[in-house]
Amino acid sequence: MSTLEHEIRSFITDNFLLAEDAASLDGSASLTHGGVVDSVGVVELMHFLETRFGIEITDEETIPENIDTIDNMVRYVSGKLAAADALPSGAGRVDARV
Amino acid sequence: MSTRASELTAEALHLVAETAVRDIATALDAIVLRDLRKKGVVVGLSGGIDSSVVAALCAHALGSKRVLGLLMPERESAAETLELGGLVADTLGIETVVEDITPILEAAGCYSRRDAAIRQLIPEYGPGWKSKVALPSVIDSDRFRIFSVIARSPDGAETRARVTPVAYLQMVAATSFKQRTRKMMEYYHADRLNYAVAGTPNRLEYDQGFFVRNGDGAADVKPIAHLYKTQVYQLAEYLGVPETIRSRPPTTDTYSLPQTQEEFYFSLPYDQMDLCLYARNNGIPAADVAGALGLAEEQVERVFADIDSKRRATRVLHLPPRLIAEVPEVGR
Numbered sequence: 001m002s003t004l005e006h007e008i009r010s011f012i013t014d015n016f017l018l019a020e021d022a023a024s025l026d027g028s029a030s031l032t033h034g035g036v037v038d039s040v041g042v043v044e045l046m047h048f049l050e051t052r053f054g055i056e057i058t059d060e061e062t063i064p065e066n067i068d069t070i071d072n073m074v075r076y077v078s079g080k081l082a083a084a085d086a087l088p089s090g091a092g093r094v095d096a097r098v
Numbered sequence: 099m100s101t102r103a104s105e106l107t108a109e110a111l112h113l114v115a116e117t118a119v120r121d122i123a124t125a126l127d128a129i130v131l132r133d134l135r136k137k138g139v140v141v142g143l144s145g146g147i148d149s150s151v152v153a154a155l156c157a158h159a160l161g162s163k164r165v166l167g168l169l170m171p172e173r174e175s176a177a178e179t180l181e182l183g184g185l186v187a188d189t190l191g192i193e194t195v196v197e198d199i200t201p202i203l204e205a206a207g208c209y210s211r212r213d214a215a216i217r218q219l220i221p222e223y224g225p226g227w228k229s230k231v232a233l234p235s236v237i238d239s240d241r242f243r244i245f246s247v248i249a250r251s252p253d254g255a256e257t258r259a260r261v262t263p264v265a266y267l268q269m270v271a272a273t274s275f276k277q278r279t280r281k282m283m284e285y286y287h288a289d290r291l292n293y294a295v296a297g298t299p300n301r302l303e304y305d306q307g308f309f310v311r312n313g314d315g316a317a318d319v320k321p322i323a324h325l326y327k328t329q330v331y332q333l334a335e336y337l338g339v340p341e342t343i344r345s346r347p348p349t350t351d352t353y354s355l356p357q358t359q360e361e362f363y364f365s366l367p368y369d370q371m372d373l374c375l376y377a378r379n380n381g382i383p384a385a386d387v388a389g390a391l392g393l394a395e396e397q398v399e400r401v402f403a404d405i406d407s408k409r410r411a412t413r414v415l416h417l418p419p420r421l422i423a424e425v426p427e428v429g430r
Contacts, residue, residue: 032242033403038411042242044263059234059260062242 004053005074011048012070016041027071030064042067049073055080106390110376111328115336118329122321123159129294129319130160136294138164139319140284143194144351145182147343148298148322151330154190154337155321156296162191166287170280173200174209174354178346185340195287199279206279212272219247219259226252230353231261231269236404237366237397243404250355273352277313294318300327302371306405307412315415326372366391366401374401 001009009022016036017025031037037045045067046057055077057066066076130136138160141153156165167187171180180196187194203209216223223229229249234241245261247269261269284295297317299309304323309315322330327348334344348368349358366374370391377387377398384398391398 032407035410038407039243039245040263040266040411043244043261043266046244047263059241062244063240064242067242 002074004077005070007052008049008070008073008077011045011052012036015044015048022070025070027074028069030068031070032064032068045073049077053077053081055084106373106377106382106386110380111326111372113325113329113332115332118325119155119158119333119336122155126156126159126319126321134294134318136288136292136318138166138291138293139296140166140168140288140291140293141296142280142284142298142314143167143169143183143186144298145176145179145186145343146346146348146351147327147330147334147339148300148303149183150186150339150343151334151337152296152298152321153186153192154339155333157190157192158337163193164293165190165192166291166293167192167194168280168284168287169194169196170199170283171196172198172203172276176349176351176356179351182340182343182346186343189338189340197283199276199283202279203275206275208272208275208279212269215265215268215272216247216249218265218268219261220249220257222251222257223249228354230355230357231266232357236400237393240400248355274310274313276352277310277315281313281316288318296321297323299323300330301325302327302368302375305375306408307415309415311415326376327368328372371401374398375405378402378405 005027009025012025012031013020013022016031025036031045032042042062046062049055049067050057061076064072066072126139130139139156141149141156143149143153153165153167167183167190169180169183169187184194213223216229227249229247231245231247233243233245236243245266246258247261247265249257249259251257281295287293288295295317297314297320299314299320300322301324303309304320322333325333331344347358349356373391374387376382377384384402385395387393387398388395
C-alpha cells in the first residue's frame with residue numbers, strides 16, 4: 001500500500017468509519033453508494049485531499065471517477081501531483097510531500 | 099408488470115380530494131382530541147402551500163376556533179411572508195399571533211455565527227450583503243452535488259465560493275436557529291392553550307429529510323407527511339386556499355437571498371420530483387419515468403441515486419432518542 005493510499009484510508013477511518021478500520025475497505029467500492037460518506041462527507045474528503053496534498057480540485061473534477069472510491073482517489077491525486085511535478089518548480093502545488 | 103409512462107403522468111398522483119380531506123379530518127380528530135387529548139392545534143404559517151393546507155385541514159377537522167396560526171417573521175423573511183400567512187388565516191377564520199423572532203435570533207447569534215462562517219469563504223462579506231447556498235443540478239452532470247455560497251454585495255456584485263466542511267456545518271447550524279426558534283414559539287403557545295403542534299412537511303420533505311431535527315421536524319402530528327406535494331396542491335384547491343398562495347413557487351425562506359427549494363435541496367421542480375419519488379417507491383423503471391418527464395434515462399437514474407443518497411444521509415433525523423436499555427413501563 002502506498003503512503004498516499006494509507007493516508008486516505010486513515011482519513012476515512014478517523015472521519016467516517018469511526019468504529020471500524022478502513023484497511024479492510026475494498027478500494028474499488030463506492031463510498032457514497034456504500035453509505036460510508038454522504039454529501040457533507042464528500043466535501044470533507046475533497047477538503048482533505050486539497051489541503052493535505054496541495055492540489056486544487058476544480059468543479060469539473062468533482063465526479064465519482066475521481067473521488068468515489070479509494071482507488072479512484074489514489075489515481076486522481078497521483079495524476080494531479082505528477083502533472084504538478086511536470087510544471088516549472090513551484091508552479092503546480094503547494095505542499096505535496098507524500 | 100410495471101406501470102407505463104402514460105399512467106405515471108396521468109393517474110399516479112391523482113387523489114379524490116373530498117375523500118382525502120375526510121380521511122385526514124377523521125384522523126386529526128382522533129389523534130388530537132382523543133389520543134393526545136389536546137383542545138386544538140398550533141400551526142406555524144409561512145405563507146407557503148404546506149402550512150396553509152395543514153391549517154385548512156385542521157380548521158376543517160376541528161373547527162376554526164380550535165386552530166391558532168402563528169406568524170413568525172424575522173428580518174430576512176421574504177416581504178410577502180407575513181401578508182400571505184395573514185391572508186390564509188383570514189380565509190380560514192382562524193386566530194393569529196405575530197411573533198417577530200428577530201431579537202431571539204440576534205441574541206442566539208444566528209446571524210453573526212452564520213456570517214462568520216461565510217467570511218471563512220468570502221472574507222469581504224459584511225453588513226448590507228445577502229447570501230444563500232445552492233447546489234449544482236443533478237440533471238446536467240454526474241458531478242457530486244456540493245454546496246456553494248452565493249453572496250451579493252450592496253452594489254449588486256455576486257460572488258460564489260464552494261463550501262469547506264467547517265464553514266458549511268457552521269452555516270447550517272446557525273441558520274437552524276430559525277427553525278428551532280419557530281418551533282419553540284409554537285410550543286409556547288401550544289402549552290399555554292393546551293393545544294398540540296401540527297407539523298407541515300409534505301412527503302417529499304419528510305422522505306428526503308428536508309427539515310431541521312427539533313426544528314420544523316418536531317411536531318405532535320404531521321397531517322400531510324404522507325402526501326406528495328402535487329397532492330397537497332390538489333387539496334389546497336379543494337380547501338379554498340387562496341390562489342396567490344397556490345401559484346407561488348415553493349421557497350425555503352431561510353436565507354437572505356431568494357432561494358428555490360430546487361437549488362437548495364431537490365433535484366427537480368416539485369411536480370417532476372414527486373413523480374420520480376413515486377416511481378422510485380413503486381419500482382417503476384427509469385426508462386418509463388424518462389419518457390414521462392422528457393428526460394434521458396441516465397438523468398432519471400441520477401435523480402434516483404440522489405433520492406437514495408438523501409434517504410441514507412437523513413435517516414438519523416427520523417430516529418427517536420436511543421436508550422441504552424428498554425424502559426417498558428413508558429410509552430404504552
